[in-house]
Amino acid sequence: MPLFGELFVSELLKKPVLDPKGDELGIVKDFVVIKGTSLPRVSALILEERKKLYCIEWENVGIFNRRIISSKVYSPRVEPYKPSDEILMIVRDIFDKQIVDANGAKVVRVNDVQLEGQNNDACVSGVDIGMRGILRRLGIERKSEKVYRWLGKTLPQNIIRWSFIQPLEPKLSVLSLAIPKQMISDMHPADIADIISGLPHEQGIAFFKGLEPNVAAEALPELDDDLQKAIIEDVDKDYASEVVERMPPDEAADLIADLETDKAQEILELIEEEEAQDIQELLAHEEDTAGGLMTNQFIAYGPDITIEQAIENFKVDAPEVETLYYIYIVEDEKLKGVTTLRELILHSPHVLLSDIMETKLKTVSPNTDQQIVAETISKYNLLAIPVVDDEEELLGVVTIDDVMEVLLPPSSRRKRRAV
């Protein structure tokens, strides 16, 4: 017998289940769920009768609604149920657990589970994460509604469709759908970082491992340094190196510097040579200096090329590089000047870079203190500042978002919780 419409699991708990003769078989204790065609579906009911548990397969359930639940089997033939950790149950495994709402980009707690009739099945269609769910569990939803109405307010519904949900317990992963995973990949890295830092360590690791290396590499630098380190130490080295390889080299170097020597070596060996070299170079500098903040990915061309050529080259180089607005002009490895993307677009294509470049430019040395770097960037309204050595050789650039943390008060830096 199908289920019509929708109902909540908490409304069914402790309801008596009757056999065809009208005898009580027990009260509803839990629901077994399995992977369904689209949504997870209920495969059996768990009943309790005199402290013993019984199981009724979904095929043997007759009437199933808010008022009456009946079984097609007679009381002596009901199978006893042996508790098992293998199967998944709504009350035991989903109720009260944390899950990721991929649509709202946050971690929420399950207050109740909604079931919906689909063909002959009862499917898990959504989870209630709102006040209503809590009040329903406490058995005071109706009364509270009256109080709210008396106050001139309505109790809001707060239900998330199951298709937007990413469960966190590894056990529940069979029930997860493809959509939320895709949605998480599309999230802003800062939102992903928020989710990870909001989770207990082990679940955070599991969630991180589930991310595409590209996505993970963008999200990781958004986390607190200690957390970055803890995560990289806990995932296997292949995945770790794939992620580190895709990180901007300055962020990767900061992370590698924090790791224990063995682990760092292990990861560096697995990373592609070119990227590993970039990281190695940056590792030589003190953390709180310009050298420690800078990235060695930047755009630099010779003075003798035309704007047309520069723009062609730019199209090839741009995807690799973090800061695009400044184009540095380098001759014999020495920094000669800078120009901007705007200048390139505004001038005619045949002009040489040496004609439009600004030669009086602000630079810092690798040993400059980060505070001074930050102040210089702020004072001259720059988006990035080049780092040069004594021979004027361009080593890297420090971008404004690298120094943002130095300028901001400690409280507004990305650390999750206060207590």
Add this chain to the structure above:
Amino acid sequence: MRRRKVIVTWKKFLLFLAIIGPGIITASIDNDASGITTYSVAGARYGNMLLWTLVPTTVALIVVQEMAARMGVITGKGLSDLIRENYGVRATFFMMVILLIANFGTTVAEFAGWAASMEIFGLSKYVMVPLGAFFIWILVTRGSYRVVETVLLGACLLYFGYVISGFLAKPEWGEVLHSTIVPKVKIEPEFTMLSIAIIGTTITPWMQFYLQSSIAEKGIKKKDYKYSKLDVTVGCLITNIIAFFIIVTCAKTLFPQGIRINEAHEAALALKPFAGDYAAAFFGISLANASILGAIIVPLATAYYICEAMGWETGINKSFEEAPQFMWIYTALIVISSLLVLIPDAPLVLLMVLSSVLNGILLPFVLIFALSLINNKKIMGDYINTKMHNYISWATIVTLIVLTSAWLVMAVVPDLI
């Protein structure tokens, strides 16, 4: 060979330094306004007689805090999360209501302590309490409170002043030692109330939540758990050593004169003739520091635990629309507590001692939940309690229940004895 050993020891020490914190910090906050007041009142009223209660209290404190620390390390989750995930909405709701009431009492006590300490310096509470409340609220919602927290925790080093003043008071150490080791009991409500208060102010429900969350937050690994254990043990010892010296000081200076304290600033003023001007100022500053630290942390922690357990939005930088429950619980705790303290002739010391007693009554519930969680193999794996642990924890719970009921009976029908 020798050199290598030194390096290994040094490395271990560094690791310990990285992991310590939660235990010792919790311990510092533990000696809050009601703590300092309760110990002073106990010393002034009964001299050294109540000193012995500190010994079982320390043991019990170490046992229960170690459990919280262990759950934090192994599960990486806070106590309220664990209760919610394993016992459902009803139990959690019940627990959170209790916690809210108890922490409301504690917050009142913190503001009362703040008011009292300001009165020692002749500053009106009608100005200083609203100012303090406003300061705390702004500080936390504007989000630079971590810096202040660090400063205030540093100021907790002040408490070692109690140790010094304890020595300066020149007590008869023989008698002090005797009272510490040999239990003495007086059958009267005030004695029972003070012994419950001493336990209640030292072992508090909110502290169990606070410690477990901060350890979970730190992400300490299982293999480093032994350092966490050391951290907690050292913290507990510090808490009670300071309590010990507060009692000793008041027992030496106030008790023989027959001075009974009713208000906290009286304690400071009463100390003046016997212990000098500095003692009064010292008492005032310590009390102010302890109170304001507690008033910052307790309401904030309460709002966090309740909202996390119920699945509501949390965060100090959120607006009332974004995180309504969190902001309202936090704001209401501060506003109502400070208003209560402003009621003219509010008996502040009584309020503070009462809050300790309230916490003492509520503690068994928290511990029973903690015990059943920590003995669950599914959650704790190989780290469940040993038999010895369970015996001591049950002994603590039973003692608390007995003491509390005894006090209630004596308070309601005093003619019984």
